[in-house]
Amino acid sequence: MNPDAIKRSLAGSGLRSTPQRYAVMAFLMKQTSHPTAAEIFEAVNRVDPRSSRATIYNNLRDLVQAGLVREVAMEGRAARFDATGTRHHHFICDRCGKIEDMDWYAVPRPAAASLGKRVLRECELICRGLCTQCASRRAPTQDSGLKERINTWKKK
Amino acid sequence: MNPDAIKRSLAGSGLRSTPQRYAVMAFLMKQTSHPTAAEIFEAVNRVDPRSSRATIYNNLRDLVQAGLVREVAMEGRAARFDATGTRHHHFICDRCGKIEDMDWYAVPRPAAASLGKRVLRECELICRGLCTQCASRRAPTQDSGLKERINTWKKK
DNA sequence: ACAACTATTTAGATCATATCTAATCTGAAA
DNA sequence: TTTCAGATTAGATATGATCTAAATAGTTGT
Missing domain, CATH: 1.10.10.10 (Winged helix-like DNA-binding domain superfamily/Winged helix DNA-binding domain)
Known part of the structure; x- marks a missing residue:
């Protein structure tokens, strides 16, 4: 741009x-x-x-x-x-916290009955799980894992 | 329970x-x-x-x-x-920040191709807009609105 | 019932993130 | 140019969450 x-x-x-x-x-x-x-x-x-x-x-x-x-x-x-x-959904890695864009696709909106008098502006999809990198490793790639390891180590 | x-x-x-x-x-x-x-x-x-x-x-x-x-x-x-x-989606009010539960309904998951090697745990829908109360009022029901009004007032 | 082990709790310090304040500056409209 | 509401600033402050190290209390085995 x-x-x-x-x-x-x-x-x-x-x-x-x-x-x-x-x-x-x-x-x-x-x-x-x-x-x-x-x-x-x-x-x-x-x-x-x-x-x-x-x-x-x-x-x-x-x-x-x-x-x-x-x-x-x-x-x-x-x-x-x-x-x-560009419009997209989000994928958040449970382990390292990274956010990645997911291809956008239409998501069904809540039924009018269940919305009641609320005014709906947008619906976004948040997917959670493990990113490619974290999925292929045993150990986390960032802090949360470090903390964990230190804690475990301390107690020994 | x-x-x-x-x-x-x-x-x-x-x-x-x-x-x-x-x-x-x-x-x-x-x-x-x-x-x-x-x-x-x-x-x-x-x-x-x-x-x-x-x-x-x-x-x-x-x-x-x-x-x-x-x-x-x-x-x-x-x-x-x-x-x-119980499983449900969420509705967040843009104005007062309140979260409300929305009836749950299945949401299509991202295509395997777009997921790649990521491991998907869950998909949740976040709907945004105005809650029933805020939709029926001109003035916000909470702080953000108060701040706004004070700012406007100060500048006069 | 008791000892022993470990998870849990605690008050307060500390960290991380975000916002506010009040003085100053500046983009852009006339 | 002049004008002025909008924008910026450094530093203080507020808010939200976590950490520390010591004390406590559930569980388990005897």
């Missing part, structure tokens, strides 16, 4: 295009993974160190509100973000 | 039945809402003040690991818990 397109989509949501906000958006769009706010902060400032932590959070909040970015809450870990260019 | 049944399901997962752990489980089972850890802490201790905060978190972690309790991560808010007695 070219710079002007990003600026236009920001303007379209009533958001000014500032260097900081542009950087967050551009970074998220070229990212296939789902970075945390801290990762975005670091990556953006590595290129151009003009964003404070508050600004990253402010902009993420605004971009999410504008529907340009999606936030995925994680059990016990920092939230992760992606630019909602 | 009677006391013995709870104790049996704890034992079945290799967990001792302690007053504190029993209290958390019993409270979650009779709850139709989805309390946060803080709410569980308060409710459990109102009846019998013997649980520390760490114990609540320890037990929630153990119960989730045992598959007796489900944790639902929330964007920007405390995680919420429910005892996974």
Whole structure:
């Protein structure tokens, strides 16, 4: 996506295009993974160190509100973000916490009767299990496993 | 659910039945809402003040690991818990953050080809929109709305 | 009933994540 | 240009969750 397109989509949501906000958006769009706010902060400032932590959070909040970015809450870990260019479902690894995009396919919505007076905006599918890497290893690939091993070791 | 049944399901997962752990489980089972850890802490201790905060978190972690309790991560808010007695999907209100259970219905799983070597454990549907109460009001029913109103007011 | 073993609990410190504050700056409309 | 609401900032603060090390209490075997 070219710079002007990003600026236009920001303007379209009533958001000014500032260097900081542009950087967050551009970074998220070229990212296939789902970075945390801290990762975005670091990556953006590595290129151009003009964003404070508050600004990253402010902009993420605004971009999410504008529907340009999606936030995925994680059990016990920092939230992760992606630019909602193409529609997709999510796969979360039970073991290492990684989020991966799954091809999108239509999911049946709840029946009107069961919705009642609720107003439905969207339905997303969260799949859980083991990612390719974790599935093929006995030991976890990240912290949770390290902790486990240390605990086991301590007790001996 | 009677006391013995709870104790049996704890034992079945290799967990001792302690007053504190029993209290958390019993409270979650009779709850139709989805309390946060803080709410569980308060409710459990109102009846019998013997649980520390760490114990609540320890037990929630153990119960989730045992598959007796489900944790639902929330964007920007405390995680919420429910005892996974009956299977159901979730509806999260964009405005007040309330979680409600939706009737369960089967959701098509991702195609084997798109899963690759990943190991799928479960798929859950997260529906978002406005709850009955919020849909019928102009003003939000909780904090986010209050903040909004205060901000608007400040700038005048 | 008792000893022995280990899981569990505890208060408080600490960590991790996110938000707020109030002063300052800036993009873009007129 | 001027103007000003929107945006940014550093640092303080709030919130949510976990860790520590010592004390306690269920289980099991005798």
